[in-house]
Amino acid sequence: MVDRPKKPSALSATPGLAPQAQINISHSNSRVSAVLPTGESVEILLYGATIISWKDAQGNEKLWLSEKAKLDASKAVRGGIPLVFPVFGTAPDHEATSKLPQHGFARTSRWEFLGKSTSESSSSTDGGDSSVKLDFGLSTSNLDEASKKAWPHGFGLIYSVTLGREGLTTSIVVRNEGDTAWEFQTLMHTYFRINDIAAVSVSGLEQSSYIDKVTVPISTTTSPAGPVTITGKTDRVYTPAGGPGAPVVISEGGQNKFSIIRDNMNEVVVWNPWVDAKSMADFAPAEGYKNMICVEAGAVKGWQKLEAGETWEGSQVITTGN
Numbered sequence: 001m002v003d004r005p006k007k008p009s010a011l012s013a014t015p016g017l018a019p020q021a022q023i024n025i026s027h028s029n030s031r032v033s034a035v036l037p038t039g040e041s042v043e044i045l046l047y048g049a050t051i052i053s054w055k056d057a058q059g060n061e062k063l064w065l066s067e068k069a070k071l072d073a074s075k076a077v078r079g080g081i082p083l084v085f086p087v088f089g090t091a092p093d094h095e096a097t098s099k100l101p102q103h104g105f106a107r108t109s110r111w112e113f114l115g116k117s118t119s120e121s122s123s124s125t126d127g128g129d130s131s132v133k134l135d136f137g138l139s140t141s142n143l144d145e146a147s148k149k150a151w152p153h154g155f156g157l158i159y160s161v162t163l164g165r166e167g168l169t170t171s172i173v174v175r176n177e178g179d180t181a182w183e184f185q186t187l188m189h190t191y192f193r194i195n196d197i198a199a200v201s202v203s204g205l206e207q208s209s210y211i212d213k214v215t216v217p218i219s220t221t222t223s224p225a226g227p228v229t230i231t232g233k234t235d236r237v238y239t240p241a242g243g244p245g246a247p248v249v250i251s252e253g254g255q256n257k258f259s260i261i262r263d264n265m266n267e268v269v270v271w272n273p274w275v276d277a278k279s280m281a282d283f284a285p286a287e288g289y290k291n292m293i294c295v296e297a298g299a300v301k302g303w304q305k306l307e308a309g310e311t312w313e314g315s316q317v318i319t320t321g322n
């Protein structure tokens, strides 16, 4: 027997063979998932291009998903990261979008998976992909007849989900593919999973103007100097004073859990339905409002206008831990 003290053992010794992110298409071509060699993972429904799971290397879920969320394309998903476009809420006074359902059609339309556009390899000795980017597309031709009729504009969206070891980035490119100008709003409706809402605080929203959608009538005010805590039904549209580049941080028990920085998304919506969750048919368990907080990056105050042929891009970068 030949002794081979230096037999090749590590794939990472050969850069071309470094472990890659694994992409899997499942559930009759209706879901896409990606797993990094280090174990982080993300799962996306083509229905709405809704991210329904994001786990760290240890398998800990980062997003809250209702136990009664519909994942069969019958209703917008309650949890994960639904994508709002071209209207946030409803806009009865904005004629061009007034016929659309709450939060528009992007979250209830079937997107196309455009594939893995890039992956980055780590240069460290453990080798392998340290991130992977998945692209999804939606354009006028993908819409059902009702949506086309309600919003008869030529458009194209590319939504990119980048899974990394440190976090998750979502970005959207909006393009006017028609021959007249139109306006839109967009938002990434992230449901963060937390253990106990009573221990959660959100910083980065201090001394910022916000619209309070819970008061009757809706009011606009400026937040105090301290971080935001949630002690009842909360539905606010903040324009953080620090601008998109200043992090909005969700802490629990004094520990940073998530940090969000934004590009071109000037607003941050903070939503927790509190005990109203009990009257939402797809919200389960009813006490689940204690385990979630929506902190949503968006461009939702006023409208983004695109002339024919123009594009707009917005994104959020979510990192975990300190």
Ligand SMILES: O=P(O)(O)OC[C@H]1O[C@H](O)[C@H](O)[C@@H](O)[C@@H]1O
Residues within 6 Å of the ligand: 076, 089, 102, 103, 213, 235, 236, 269, 270, 271, 294, 296
């Ligand atoms: O129930 P949905 O249509 O998914 O909306 C859920 C929530 O989305 C946003 O956070 C809005 O600010 C809320 O007013 C709304 O209740």
